Amino acid sequence: MKLKAKHQRLTLVVGAMIALGGAGALAFSTLGSKATYFYAPSDLVGKAPPTEAIRLGGMVEKGTLKKDGSTVHFIVTDNARTWPVAYTGILPDLFREGQGVIAEGKIDPASGVFTADTILAKHDEKYMPPEVAGALHKVAGKVE
Amino acid sequence: MLNRPELWTAYIWPAYALTIGGLVALLAWSWLSMRAAERRSEALKRNRP
Amino acid sequence: MHRFANPARFLRIARVATPLTLWIGLALTVAGLYIGLFASPPDYQQGESVRIMYVHVPAAWLGSGGYLSLAIASAVALIWRHPLATIAARAIAPAGAAFTAICLVSGSLWGKPTWGTYWVWDARLTSMLVLLFLYLGYLALSASEGERGEERRAASILALVGVINLPIIKYSVEWWNTLHQGPSIKLTGSAIDGHMLLPLFLCLGGFTLLFAAIVLMRMRAMLAEQRVEARSRRLAEALA
Structure with a gap:
């Protein structure tokens, strides 16, 4: 029992x-x-541009970062599609070309440029000392 | 830029201080409560009628 | 199962295991924290702030791992009604909650210099905050209960229901776009340099042993309190 x-x-x-x-x-x-924190360029390309504030995330495409006074222009890529971004303000330390970024703002309806009012740096899961990163970079450079 | 002293004072030291403080507080509380309870239990055992 | 559930047997094992876990855990933790702070390299991207990883990751591991053990102990308490399982669950909860809080605050202190923000409502950070609330809910329910009341069962049921949050925490960074990066250590390998893995594993091992020591000490305290209560009740009956 x-x-x-x-x-x-x-x-x-x-x-x-x-x-x-x-x-x-x-x-x-x-x-x-709905639980997604940001949209990738592929989520936006070919759709009616949202008018409300959204977040756009991806990699800062290498060679696209341009400084114009306190305003920066760069292109966000998810390796499939890209989207141009403009931002005025202080950038986080880890913001750089080839690294992850999340921009909060709106798409300018006239130009289609994503006008950000906040920029967050997203880093990858790799951790290593600068010497190791430098050595890896050299090896990669030789292969290229 | 990435090695500015502010990194230590504003973020690294506070994070370590919080962790060490939390660990010490948890360990001290568990240790003291265990010792007090086991002593009371021993005392009662000795005074058993 | 029943062999280990015997409180007298448990106490014999716990009296040996408590100093072992405590001292080895302290030694590993001190070594890990020292190397993490002073004897490990900065990161090529984030510089010195990578050192927060050595307290943040072990705290996250014990917050979520502690919850899993809380849920298992609660299931055993619900199904087999082992008094030792209930005591184990009640000993785990405050330690798990403390480590979850340490994880959240240290993560926040790491996020500001790296991401540029203390907090965002992405899936990983939000699900970790939910974990803290689950712990607090369990603590509140188990504190309000009597000796063997309905509330005790309510606390155990809450612990079991909350388990659904654990896979959400683990896979949040893969299922959704999050600000938090993906996992660095997987079964297939690690994306962390060996010089950084050393303090990380020392802290992981040290924190885990200290967690075990805290749980053992709390369980011994609760068992002793129960003995005191039972003895004074018998004493009062004998005198009456």
Whole structure:
């Protein structure tokens, strides 16, 4: 009798966990893209440009960074599509060409340029000392 | 730019101080509460009627 | 399972394990923090601020790993009604909550100099904050309970329901676009240089042992308190 009650509780907990997992998966599938923190250029190209403030993220394309007084212009890429960005203000330390960036702002309806009022630097998951990075860079340079 | 002293005073030291302080507080609380409870338990055992 | 659930047997093991985990954990932690602060290289991108990783990552690991152990202990308490499992869960919760809070604040202090912000509502940061609230909810429910009340079951059920947050934390950086970067250490290898892995693993091991020591000490404290209560009740009955 005691064993039976124990098994009943086990079944109940396992059943509840399965139901919970199902509910979570369902919530996940409807939530889906709404939990995304930023859009990539591929999410925006070819669609009606959103008029509200959004976040645009990707890599700062190498060789596209131009300084014009306190305003910077650069192109954000996700390696498939690109989008031009303009920003006036102080850039974070880690902002640089070839690194990740997230821009908050609006798309200018006339020019199509993404006008950012906040810039966040996104870094990758690699960590190494500068000497190692320098050595890797040299090796990569020789191969090229 | 990436090695400016402000990095240490504003971010690195506070992060380490918080972690070490939190660890020490947790360890001290657990240790003291364990010692107090085990002493009380021993005292009662000795005075068992 | 039942063999380990015997409190007398548990206490015999815990009396040996407590000083072991405590002293080895302290030694590893002191070494890891020292190397992390003074004897490891800066990062090629973020410079000195990479040192915050050595406290942030172990705290995140124990915040989420601690929650998994809290949920397992709660499941055992619910299904098999082992008193030791309930005590283990109640000992884990405050330590797990503290490490989650350390993870959030140290992450915030790391985010400002690297990302340019203390906080964003991206999927990783938000799900980690939810983890802290789950811990606080468990602590509040288990503090309000009587000896064997409905609230005790409510706290265990909350701990189990919250498990769904763990895969969300883990995979948030892969399922959604987030400001937080992807995982650096995977089963297939690490994207962290060896000189940085040394303090990281020392701190991971040290913090984990200290977490175990805290849980063991809290469990011993709660078991002793229960003995005191039982003895004084018997004493009062004998005198009456």
